Amino acid sequence: MPQPRKRATIREVAKATGLSPASVSYALRGMQVSEETIERVRRVAAELGYEADPIARALASGRTGMIGLLCGSLEDLWQQALAVGIGRALKDNDRYALILDATGDPSRERTLARQLRDQRVDALIVQPVDPAAPLWAELCESLPVVSIGDSLAGARTAGEVVFDNRAGVTLALEHMRDRGHRRIAVLTPTRASTPDRPADVHVLAETARLGLDIEVVTAPQALAAATDVARRMLAGGHRAFFCFADSIAYGVYAASAEQGLRIPADVSVMGYDDHPMSGLLSPGLTTVDWDIDGIVRAAVRLVVAAADGNTRRRRIVQAPELRERGSVG
Amino acid sequence: MPQPRKRATIREVAKATGLSPASVSYALRGMQVSEETIERVRRVAAELGYEADPIARALASGRTGMIGLLCGSLEDLWQQALAVGIGRALKDNDRYALILDATGDPSRERTLARQLRDQRVDALIVQPVDPAAPLWAELCESLPVVSIGDSLAGARTAGEVVFDNRAGVTLALEHMRDRGHRRIAVLTPTRASTPDRPADVHVLAETARLGLDIEVVTAPQALAAATDVARRMLAGGHRAFFCFADSIAYGVYAASAEQGLRIPADVSVMGYDDHPMSGLLSPGLTTVDWDIDGIVRAAVRLVVAAADGNTRRRRIVQAPELRERGSVG
DNA sequence: ACGGTTCACTGAAACGGTTCACTGAAACGT
DNA sequence: ACGTTTCAGTGAACCGTTTCAGTGAACCGT
Structure with a gap:
């Protein structure tokens, strides 16, 4: 079993700068301290190779910067394309996605949705297997949820991209x-x-x-x-x-x-x-x-806004278009 | 912004059972305490709807039960299929996968690989964009890595499924x-x-x-x-x-x-x-x-073994087969 | 000279678990 | 009766951050 190499902690940075851990924490996030100190802390942190531990950060702050993406069934090529598109669009917004696959199973959907919430994702995009599940109402209580495809019955979602x-x-x-x-x-x-x-x-x-x-x-x-x-x-x-x-x-x-x-x-x-x-x-x-690019853009816009604390809820309805190519005789 | 609903903590379970938090922690993992106590703790925990917080657990123990999967480029349909297959195979092993997409970019590959390590995944499966990067040696120092496709130059991987x-x-x-x-x-x-x-x-x-x-x-x-x-x-x-x-x-x-x-x-x-x-x-x-199912099975077997502490390193070479279908005149 | 702000920074308590070293009691062999 | 093990369980430190409520000093207008 490999040995985890010891990493610099915030306390070591504090020691090295002669500041308190609290100040270092603030400085690295550019708050509450003088420009000069921010600069100095940044420099020392870089020298020590310090990078904040995301797990500890999540525990203390309840935030991670990640967006959860719960797909109905990734066996579907279209859903794969959707997931990949959303992942890349989120990357362009300096967010990153946690992609999970419910495998078309409502009970797994429940488990994974809760797991994502417990992982402290800032928001969730979901393509529901069972849009009528009580789960969604519960989930919307504790984090912003954007649904794709169907409306979530009785849940206060942060936004919806539904298909007509x-x-x-x-x-x-x-x-x-x-x-x-x-x-x-x-x-x-x-x-x-x-x-x-x-x-x-x-x-x-x-x-x-x-x-x-x-x-x-x-x-x-x-x-x-x-x-x-x-x-x-x-x-x-x-x-x-x-x-x-x-x-x-x-x-x-x-x-x-x-x-x-x-x-x-x-x-x-x-x-x-x-x-x-x-x-x-x-x-x-x-x-x-269904204009997959439009869906991706809309969903990402909604979820990023919600994760940033924007509470305006929106419902976007996608209009279909017949793409006739000759497979119907 | 939705209000996180308050959840039961291990201390509340301890209070309710008259035990110490330490004992509850052990009991829920079935260690060190009597069968009878385990049973009682389980029951009370269920009544209180208690479930261990994965973030706190990860911080304290350094383990998460998750396996990271870093794909070279998910634009590729074959890699999509591979990712989906690995996700499902891990599910069958009661593990769950964190799927990330390096988008074919070596610098993003570096960032994401480190991010996964910092997320305390128990092990990592990687389909390297740049198999010669020094990154891999660094990573192998701190967690088991299984590579798919290419050998990782100069890194002590926990296993490899390489293509001939x-x-x-x-x-x-x-x-x-x-x-x-x-x-x-x-x-x-x-x-x-x-x-x-x-x-x-x-x-x-x-x-x-x-x-x-x-x-x-x-x-x-x-x-x-x-x-x-x-x-x-x-x-x-x-x-x-x-x-x-x-x-x-x-x-x-x-x-x-x-x-x-x-x-x-x-x-x-x-x-x-x-x-x-x-x-x-x-x-x-x-x-x-390349027998994608075989690759999936092999990679998952290797990574699960490595995550469970098995240190036997294996290198599996996939043999190709020509699938002639008529597109070459 | 004085109360009131502002500013830069700090101490300590969270967050919610795990784990180490230890304890008291019961069981054991002789 | 005694020393040794084993067993079930505990107290407290720890993981590495964030954040709340201050603190002391400098600065302000009057």
Whole structure:
């Protein structure tokens, strides 16, 4: 087991400058002491290679400068892209992100959310698996929370970037109906048992309105697992798919290819998200685009403002756009 | 600003059980006290909703139970997959990962690596941007480090999962030569200025041996940026590409499609990594496969052992496999 | 000369755990 | 009856900061 090398503490800096630890602490944060002293302390600290211990700092001050990011399921390529984008945007704001993956499991979501709070993150961005969980209200009591995707029921969030799923679903299903599809398999991500999740409600409402015959099935976002599900649905005679995540649609591509079925001649697929790879497939995946960069920017702006103590709450609604590429025959 | 709700401390549990804080601390970790007391303390703690504060615990004990994961560049889809896989595998070991993204920048890599050490992660998995940096030797002094991809020069790592890049490069370049390509553009990720990075050395050696005419260019892994580079190379007359990451190869697909060039008829592309999406493209991307699951398992096994105090150092060499899918004409 | 500010800095108490060295009692062997 | 172990549990120092409530000196206007 390696030996932790001994590091300089604030007391040593205090000794070396002839000041009290308190003054050094203030000086290093540029408060309450004379310019001259600040300069001197900085110099001595640099000489000694002193850097404040983030753990001790967190314990004493309750602040860390970190932003927590709790993703619903990182198996999803789009969510991966979102996480990476948020991480980089936060970096540009001199913040840094703690990225955690709830793996689509509400109970893990609970555990990790609490863990982040206990880690003293200054604020939290969450892409909820179960937006109706009481957890969120509890969490909002103790730190600013920004949600992406869905509104958190009954919680005082510090901001929300929500998708207009009603419009998105309408766009998708009308497009499929216009192309002559009536019997549609809807593949949605595995998720909380909440039966009345907003997006699902819209699907039911719209299919009823448009007179469609749907079968809803949950599917994991990992390619291999999504392919399994798609394979089963193809075997069951389904030939038109509305996938609630591009990652799931990729599974339909894979399963169709295996069985020699051609898209869009034999099988029709719609995605939901627009991951960069969707444009590279042939045919390109027709999908519903949510402007991922806009979401990243909005979420980061909200969370940084909240972490800085800004209390103005905002709700930003993202409008969807149909990205037609030819996967619906 | 939300008010942190007051939480139970160990002293309150001590009061409630009539024990000393020390005993409670031991009891909750199942040490040094009688079974009966352990049971009682557990019960009372649960009643009070007590849970040990991880920050205070980290300060006092220097341990956190977390494993740090420092990725070279999360723009790369393969590295994203690796990070997600490692996160999930660690979860199965009841550990949890702190995922950070060096964004391909050696100086950020330094900062983040030190930050992880200061966060008291029990161990670190790193996919180095600059494997020759003196940083690693320093880091290995204070915590177990497992590296993925390259060996860390002069550092006493706790384990390594390295790729046999010599074999991988040979596999790729021989394949291209066998298909009749002589003039090849090599697209490598942006990286440290280290000119003698092992993989690059192999490329030069092999091209010389095989009598190839190469031009080496660095390219970012983000699709849009990689496409830009590919576009320029196509404009420069290049028609055969060896990309040192599948993500970069995707950029060649995109740029070729834009210009109406067909793969493999007009343009040939080889990747390096084998991301799941590579099999979905048409034609599938011919690439060098590194068995990502094996890497994940090996790295996690090594790092968990090291975090548990096991000092046996191991070096695992991954052998490449050519995954031929038709993108090389 | 005097009360009142301002300024630069300090002492000590947090923050919430862990761990070391120790204690008193019971159990043990002889 | 005695010295030795073992056991369950304790007191207090410690981890490395931050922050609150002062303190003494210099400076102010009158």
